[in-house]
Amino acid sequence: MSDPIVVGADGSAPSEHAVAWAADEAARYKRGLKIVHAIEKWPFDIPLTLAPGEAGSLSRRGGEVLAGAERVAHARRPEVPVSVELASGRTVQVLAEQSRESFELVVGHRGLGGFAGLLLGSVGLGVVRSAASPVVLVRGEPKADRSEIAVGIGLGDDSAALEYAFGAAAARNARLRVVHAWRFPEALEEPGAGADLKRIEERARWRVIEAHAPMRKRYPGVDVVEDIVQDNPAAALVTASRDADLVIAGTRPRTGLPVPRSHAVTHALIHHAHCPVAVVPAASENETER
Numbered sequence: 061m062s063d064p065i066v067v068g069a070d071g072s073a074p075s076e077h078a079v080a081w082a083a084d085e086a087a088r089y090k091r092g093l094k095i096v097h098a099i100e101k102w103p104f105d106i107p108l109t110l111a112p113g114e115a116g117s118l119s120r121r122g123g124e125v126l127a128g129a130e131r132v133a134h135a136r137r138p139e140v141p142v143s144v145e146l147a148s149g150r151t152v153q154v155l156a157e158q159s160r161e162s163f164e165l166v167v168g169h170r171g172l173g174g175f176a177g178l179l180l181g182s183v184g185l186g187v188v189r190s191a192a193s194p195v196v197l198v199r200g201e202p203k204a205d206r207s208e209i210a211v212g213i214g215l216g217d218d219s220a221a222l223e224y225a226f227g228a229a230a231a232r233n234a235r236l237r238v239v240h241a242w243r244f245p246e247a248l249e250e251p252g253a254g255a256d257l258k259r260i261e262e263r264a265r266w267r268v269i270e271a272h273a274p275m276r277k278r279y280p281g282v283d284v285v286e287d288i289v290q291d292n293p294a295a296a297l298v299t300a301s302r303d304a305d306l307v308i309a310g311t312r313p314r315t316g317l318p319v320p321r322s323h324a325v326t327h328a329l330i331h332h333a334h335c336p337v338a339v340v341p342a343a344s345e346n347e348t349e350r
Contacts, residue, residue: 064092066162069129078168078198083137088231092141122146156190164194200335210237210300211308220343221310226275235283241296294328301333308338
């Protein structure tokens with residue numbers, strides 16, 4: 061059986077939005093939907109002695125959350141097979157473990173605690189860093205489909221993000237906007253530097269086209285546009301998210317020194333994107349962890 065779409069639920073309205081989005085995603089990819097709720101009994105690594113009956117109360121509440129989320133999913137996409145799981149443990153660890161056997165992991169933007177309330181700071185970034193599958197953060201208000209997917213790439217190895225982006229565009233019959241942002245070199249601000257600037261931009265455009273050429277052969281029906289912009293990469297993707305149904309960013313392998321640019325882009329999208337955000341681990345991370 062193919063890996064399911066996994067979604068975290070906590071009973072809040074944004075969490076229900078994430079469940080509905082995940083149900084649509086499961087229908088697009090013809091996969092099952094797995095809804096998970098975590099009971100985190102020991103926050104901040106401080107042991108907590110539960111009062112008699114409190115553990116049962118937490119379990120009952122978790123069961124109610126899962127039942128409510130399951131109703132949302134069935135109402136949204138009755139044809140999608142749904143399973144539920146009540147997990148116990150630290151949230152990031154639970155999510156990371158779930159991601160090992162998922163096609164993608166979906167979580168909400170805000171909530172009552174648990175999954176959906178975590179994605180405004182370091183814990184949300186921890187989920188993104190720890191997951192073995194793509195993580196989708198359902199941001200932004202529900203809106204009509206724009207029929208456009210945006211993916212940001214540098215000039216390194218962005219094959220995993222591009223593969224996910226082409227698949228997402230094909231599943232939605234949407235246009236794919238490939239965004240590459242670069243900063244204007246100070247040396248080219250002098251008069252007469254326009255020709256050099258144009259050459260730099262053209263070289264970047266051809267390298268971007270070369271980077272996604274293998275995916276265009278695999279997905280010939282996907283309409284692709286290249287967007288080469290002089291801007292901060294994070295700002296460029298936040299701008300692209302205004303007119304997109306999904307904005308996608310890749311990460312770099314977690315070996316050696318961290319890559320500040322990748323971290324900054326992810327952080328900006330988590331906080332400021334106008335549509336759902338997919339963060340895709342690098343190919344080497346997927347191969348190592350899945």
